[in-house]
Amino acid sequence: MSLKFLIVALSLLSGSYVLAQDAPTSRLDAVQKNGKLRVCTPGDYKPFSLQRPDGAFEGLDVDLVQAAAKALGVETEFVKSAWPTLMKDFVEKCDVGVGGISVTLDRQKSAFFSTAYMINGKAPITKCENAARFQSVADIDKPGVTVIENPGGSN
Numbered sequence: 001m002s003l004k005f006l007i008v009a010l011s012l013l014s015g016s017y018v019l020a021q022d023a024p025t026s027r028l029d030a031v032q033k034n035g036k037l038r039v040c041t042p043g044d045y046k047p048f049s050l051q052r053p054d055g056a057f058e059g060l061d062v063d064l065v066q067a068a069a070k071a072l073g074v075e076t077e078f079v080k081s082a083w084p085t086l087m088k089d090f091v092e093k094c095d096v097g098v099g100g101i102s103v104t105l106d107r108q109k110s111a112f113f114s115t116a117y118m119i120n121g122k123a124p125i126t127k128c129e130n131a132a133r134f135q136s137v138a139d140i141d142k143p144g145v146t147v148i149e150n151p152g153g154s155n
Contacts, residue, residue, distance in 0.1 A: 048100035061098035
């Protein structure tokens with residue numbers, strides 16, 4: 001009976017060992033192993049992320065992600081994206097995405113969102129000469145008024 005117990009125990013332990021070895025590494029493990037944090041951003045949404053003419057990025061989100069990379073002991077690698085392809089690019093090419101990205105149900109199906117550090121709303125804008133004409137959403141929501149939006153979503 002003790003030999004049976006020993007055989008069962010050894011097979012369970014060796015099975016556990018194999019499972020532990022085959023467990024996939026975490027994203028954090030991969031970032032630290034590669035020595036870089038890949039960051040997707042459109043780079044066109046001030047004050048969160050803006051790509052300068054020299055190609056470098058600046059902004060609140062850029063500062064935050066660079067501080068996180070420094071704390072992890074890795075470098076940041078920015079990956080230029082566009083709003084219409086942001087989630088696809090994030091899933092395929094990046095470890096994090098930044099740039100004032102709004103939380104939507106569709107995006108939550110592909111990614112985990114941190115707690116927002118800033119909540120702001122959308123605001124319509126117009127030329128100064130039209131300010132008196134557009135004082136409410138009802139003033140805008142009329143036939144003959146043309147509205148444009150940022151392609152790709154709500155940011």
